[in-house]
Amino acid sequence: MGTNSQSTTIMETENDVQTPAQFVDDTAACIVSVKGLKENWQKWSNEHQEYQKHNPFSHDTRPGGVVPQRGQDDYGRPLQGSMTEQRGKDAHTHISREVQELCAVIKNIGEPRGLDGAVAVEFGKLFEHYVTISNKLVGILLRARKQRLVDFQGEMLWQGKDDHVVITLIQ
Structure with a gap:
């Protein structure tokens, strides 16, 4: 029921x-x-x-949309205020801190060379000291050279082969 x-x-x-x-x-x-x-x-x-x-990579892209052209300020940059822009800023800040830390390590373990008193260190010595800090030494060195903070010969540094290459702190 x-x-x-x-x-x-x-x-x-x-x-x-x-x-x-x-x-x-x-x-x-x-x-x-x-x-x-x-x-x-x-x-x-x-x-x-x-x-x-x-979105330029979408099949839905309309030709009438405003798309930045090569040479414009916002060409190749993420939209302002987007998560992509924020992640890029965070990454830039992190890498800048690592470059500053590398320069401090070179200053601490390096030796004055030349008349101008520039601090320099061999790559092998820096590699052995820095390996406990970070595993990205070569990438950070390349970034520091791009910012004109350090200088060394060659395009790329290899452990073992380039242990005697001198890295100079410019500052």
Whole structure:
């Protein structure tokens, strides 16, 4: 008999006949949450479609969109305020700290050379000392040379082969 009365309630609901208050409240709550999910999904979908119109790698790119051209200031740069821009800034800050740390290590373990008193160290000695600090010594050295903080001969340094190459701290 319990199952029969439940099926009657469901049938009455389908025919828009008055239903128990608890059933109506549960249904309304379900409709509101599904409506909210649908609206959030639609909002995300519209934002994504708009983003794809400006994405040069998307098949959705519209030729009428404003695309930076070579030579413009924002060419090859992420959109301002984007997560990509923030990650780039964070990476730049991190690498700058590592370059400064490398220069401090060279200053501490290096020896003055020449009349100008520039501090220099051989790559092998620096490598053995720096290996406990970071495993990216060569990359950081290349970055420091690009910033004109250090100087050394050659394009790339190899452990063993280039142990006697002198690295000079310019400052």
